Amino acid sequence: MSRRVVVTGLGAVCGLGLDWQTMWEGLCEGRSAIRDWRLPGIEDFPVRYAAPVDDAAFEERFGADEEQGRPMERRVRFGLAAAAQALADAGIDADSRPGRIGTAVGSGVPERDPYELLEAVGEDGRPSWQTLYARRSRLDRSSGLFCTNDALTAGIAARHRLRGPALNFSTACAGATHAIGHGFRMIRRGETDAMLVGGADSVLNLPTMTGLHLLGAPSTSELFGDRLCRAFDRDRSGLVAAEGAAMLVLESEESARRRGARIHAELAGFGSSLDAYQVTAPHPEGHGAALAMSRALADGGVAPHEVHSVNAHGTSTPLNDPIETRAIKDVFAERGHYRKLAVTANKTMLGHLIAAAGAPELIATVLSVRDGVVPPTLNLENPDPACDLDYVPDKARHQEVSAAVSNSFGFGGLNASLVVRGYEH
Numbered sequence: 001m002s003r004r005v006v007v008t009g010l011g012a013v014c015g016l017g018l019d020w021q022t023m024w025e026g027l028c029e030g031r032s033a034i035r036d037w038r039l040p041g042i043e044d045f046p047v048r049y050a051a052p053v054d055d056a057a058f059e060e061r062f063g064a065d066e067e068q069g070r071p072m073e074r075r076v077r078f079g080l081a082a083a084a085q086a087l088a089d090a091g092i093d094a095d096s097r098p099g100r101i102g103t104a105v106g107s108g109v110p111e112r113d114p115y116e117l118l119e120a121v122g123e124d125g126r127p128s129w130q131t132l133y134a135r136r137s138r139l140d141r142s143s144g145l146f147c148t149n150d151a152l153t154a155g156i157a158a159r160h161r162l163r164g165p166a167l168n169f170s171t172a173c174a175g176a177t178h179a180i181g182h183g184f185r186m187i188r189r190g191e192t193d194a195m196l197v198g199g200a201d202s203v204l205n206l207p208t209m210t211g212l213h214l215l216g217a218p219s220t221s222e223l224f225g226d227r228l229c230r231a232f233d234r235d236r237s238g239l240v241a242a243e244g245a246a247m248l249v250l251e252s253e254e255s256a257r258r259r260g261a262r263i264h265a266e267l268a269g270f271g272s273s274l275d276a277y278q279v280t281a282p283h284p285e286g287h288g289a290a291l292a293m294s295r296a297l298a299d300g301g302v303a304p305h306e307v308h309s310v311n312a313h314g315t316s317t318p319l320n321d322p323i324e325t326r327a328i329k330d331v332f333a334e335r336g337h338y339r340k341l342a343v344t345a346n347k348t349m350l351g352h353l354i355a356a357a358g359a360p361e362l363i364a365t366v367l368s369v370r371d372g373v374v375p376p377t378l379n380l381e382n383p384d385p386a387c388d389l390d391y392v393p394d395k396a397r398h399q400e401v402s403a404a405v406s407n408s409f410g411f412g413g414l415n416a417s418l419v420v421r422g423y424e425h
Helices: 020-029 055-062 074-090 114-120 129-134 151-159 172-189 206-214 253-258 287-300 320-331 334-340 358-371
Strands: 005-013 101-107 166-169 194-202 243-252 265-274 309-311 342-344 403-410 414-421
Touching: 005 020, 005 074, 005 172, 005 194, 005 253, 005 358, 020 358, 055 074, 074 101, 074 151, 074 194, 074 243, 101 151, 101 172, 114 129, 151 166, 166 172, 172 194, 172 243, 172 265, 172 358, 172 403, 172 414, 194 358, 243 253, 243 358, 265 287, 265 358, 287 320, 287 403, 287 414, 309 358, 320 334, 320 403, 358 403, 358 414
Parallel strands: 101 166, 101 194, 309 342, 309 403
Antiparallel strands: 005 243, 005 265, 194 243, 265 414, 403 414
C-alpha cells in the first residue's frame, strides 16, 4: 500500500513566538529571536548569545504545567504545548480511531542541573548513589535526573490518548526530521491513519552547552551581537543555540478528506543517509547531504527541476555552509537548476533548536509552499565566495513554490531531507 500523506495540523513554541502563526509571521518579516543571553549564575561562560523561549510569556499562556504533581522539564513542556496546538489545528479526535494515530518525536537528552549532583557527595568528599538517594527530596522534581529520553514522546501520547505507535528519535540535529520521515512512511504504508510528529529540545543549560562548546560548535563571538547567526556569510563563526518545539499532524489523504480537514500541503518524500566520515565535520564533498536530498526527491517522485526552494540546514558554521552549498549544486546540477533555487536559512532567525531543528523548519517549508513566500536569510552581508547560491538575503520573497526541500544534517554525519509540494486532489 502506498498512500498520499498530507499535513493537516501545525504547532510551534520558540523564541519567535508561542504559536505557528506568530513564528511564520516573524520569519516572513525577518525578525530574529537571537539575543544577549547568560547561563543563570554563570557570567563568564564563553557563549553569549542564544534564542530562548520567553518564560514569562510561556507560563502566562500555558500555565505551570505539572504531571503527577511535579513540574516538567523544559523540552516536555514545550513539546506538549506544540502538540496540543497541532492537534487542535488539525481538529482530529484520537478517541474516534483508537490505535490508528501514533506519535514520532525527535528530542535531545533531558535537561540536567549539574549542581544537583553535588547532593551525591558525602561527608568524606566522595560521590555515592546512596547519598544521592538519601537526599532525593532536595532535588528539583523537574530535573532530568527524574526523566528518561522518551519522556517527551510518552508524555504527548499519554496526554492526548494517541494509542498508535510511539517512537522517540535521538539522532542529533536530524532527530525531528527523522521522526517526521518515519511517521510519514508509516502512514504511507497503511500502518496508521495519522501521526503527530516533530521535535522538542532545550539545550540552554550548563551540561549541554558545555558539551557543544567542547565540540567547537557554538559561536563565542560578540562582534555582531544579535546578528551573530550568519549562514553562508564569510564572517560566520558557529551556530547559535535555541530551544523550543514544533509539531505537525500528518494524515493519509483519504483520512483527511473523509473528515473534511483543511490540508496545508502534501509531504511527498523522505530520504536519509550517513556520511561515515567524522563526528563533528560533514564529508568535505557533501556526499551524504546530496544522497539524502536525492533519495527524498526520488521517494516523492519529484524531479529536481520541479523544486523551487530549499530550506537549508544553514547552521552558520565554517564547515556546514559551503559543503551544503556544494551538495545542493550536485543534486540540482542538471541544466544549472541550482541557479534558480531560492535557498533560505531559518536558523538566522530561529537559532538552532538542535534535536528539534527540523520541525519548525518543515513548518516554514509547508507554509512557504502553501502561501508562495520564501523567508529571508538574515545577516548575509559579506557572502562567502564558496557559498554562491541565491539565499534570499534580508527580505522575504513572494514567488511560486510548487515543491520544496527541507534539510537537517546532524552531528556524526546523520542526514535527513524532506520534500513538500502543494496539495492538489
